[in-house]
Amino acid sequence: MGIILGVLAIIVVLGLAFLMSNDKKNVNYKGIGIMLLLQLLTTWFMFSTNIGQAIINGIAAGFNKLIEFGTEGVNFVVGGLMVEEGGSVFFFNVLLLIIFFATILSVLTYLRILPPIIKYFGGLISKITGLPRVESFNAVNSIFFGQSEALIAIRSQFHHLTANRLYIVSASAMGSVSASIVGAYLQMLPPEYVLVALPLNMFSALMLASIIAPVKVPKEEDKVDVKNVTNDKSIFEAMGNGALEGGKIALIVAAMLIAFIASLELVNWIISFSGLTLQELLGYVLYPIGILMGISPDEVLRAGSVMGTKIVTNEFVAMLEFQPMIAEMSEKTVGIVSVFLTSFANFSSIGIIAGTVKGIDSEKAVSVSGFGLKLLIGATLASILSATVVGLFL
Template sequence: MNFVFLLAGLLFVFVVGWLVSSNRKDIKYKRMGVLFALQIVISFLCLHTSGGIKTLQSISGFFNWLIQQANGGVNFVFGGLMVKEGGSVFFLNVLMPIVFVSALVGILNYLKILPFIIKWTGWALNKVGHMGELESYFAVSTAILGQPEVYLTIKDQIPKLNEQRLYTICASAMSAVSAAMLASYMKMVPGKFVVVAVFLNILSALIISCIINPYDVGDNDELVEIQTDTKEPFFEVLGNYITDGFKLAISVAAMLIGFVALVTFLNNTFTAVINISFTTLIGYVFAPIAWIMGVPTQDIVKVGSLMATKLITNEFVAMGNLHSIASGLTAKGNAIISAYLVSFANFGTVGIVTGSIKAIGKEQGSYVAKFSMKLLLGATLASVLTGTIVGFYF
């Protein structure tokens, strides 16, 4: 039965992608097959072998350890405001570790460790998938660096890119999550699903681009002069990353206050008027998609509600809701929705992506604004693909 749902999920993703494809006759089936095979290998090793499971546990344990280290700084500043482990001060327990992890990313970036990993992982990915050196590099970098900083690594290339290549890099950015966010995500969903989703989303975004946005990149059009050098002093760079991490935590907190309050308002209003909450109502809308992905029937409305919540608000709001109802979901339902939520595919991110590109190249920003809804659809399909593959192993 799992195999049937895997095929159903793949067929759904392909059909929807085909319907909005810019060039249906040139869909890159071979590239899709190679990238999908790589996804199956990665997911099998991570979720179905003892070595892979232990590796994921180690990675999850490492990020939990990082959170404990981050608590040293948080305790020093906020001391008396801290609550016991598992308490309810979301800003302190979940968002503040972003500052520390962002500092670590800055150090690794300054020491050229991250640029080295990104460059050669991207090179290897291009040799396997043949998506283009720039596209492969960017797909990997989005899984480590945050928005909008990741666009600065290719700021000289962006003004030279056409609409097709812009779509691919923007879809990768929306389908990935930054390393600074991982520890916070792991406070709300199982760490193993966060790690697997990061790996799979890199490939899912490229697969969707092969359907919606197929094109060929010539050998003389790679544009891979990537900016990695930095002339700033170490402590200036470190300070910038720490400040950026704090700004990110504040921004997420502000969005959560607004979005959670809005959802609460809609739930209470809908319940008073039609005796059904807003989240339950949108859950019915997304329930068929959840079922196609392999979510057990008893979970599809709840999972559908979380899928819609992520799209309308952001992944933090949806993860917070999942954290409160996870005990009432099946193991398979938990696995699928946990993996699905690990991406930036929501309406708010469309604005961030468009603004970031426009700040670097005005004409390219206009391109992105023109295909923004197709971009959101592609990133959402990438999440559906990732969730479907994870569900196959449960």
């Protein structure tokens, strides 16, 4: 029964994307079918084979070792602060680690290690699926870098981007997460689900965006250039700039958490007369899709409230809310919700993407603002698709 519901959920998600499509005649069905098959094979391989499990465990162990190194740096700076026994300070224990991960990414970019790898995998995806190279490169790039950085990396091609192409690259940026904050996620959610969400969300974002905004691109307008991806003149400048960028991200996330959590409490106080919280209301709204995704009826309201919280606030707020529930819920529900949460699909991302595009090309920023809500719906559907695929194997 679970598999039947999961298949139905996939059909519903793809059907909704098709209804939203602005060019139904030119949808690349072959490419979409290939990406859906790649999703299923990837999930099966990582969850159902010894080699896949070994890869997940190895990557998780690598991230944990990096977290240890980052913790040493954090402790040197703030280790003297007193914390009650058994307590923790989220900003120190989780967010400040973003600085170290951002530094590593900056150095790997300066050394020209990451850009060719991203270009190669993007080209491979383009060749297999028939999608344009720029869009494929951006999708892979969005796994490693944040929404703004991913879009800036293709700024030289912005003059070639039509409204549909701009939608696809924006959807990829919103549907993925940055590697610089994956370390923070791994401390709040089971590592195997966070790691499998990275490739699944990449494919989901590409699939749904390609249905909603199909494109056909002439070869002369589809080139990827990774020669000028960094302006750093030395490895030490790369480290410094990476650390500053990571520090900025940590502070932004902290500021948003303060604002969103406080606002959530305010809204709950205002609607307290109803006897329900905003999270509970969102749980009822997402109840039907939660059932289709494979969440059991006795857990779907709580799970739906977490997923809804992520959409209206951000993934960190939802993860903090979900953490205490993990031990009480079934493995399948934990997996589905964890994968759903591992993306930037929320209202605040619309502003981040629109602001980034405005900095690159002010005229195209008008297009982003125009399809902002459509972008959020598409990215949310992508999260649902990835979570549903994972649910099929749990």
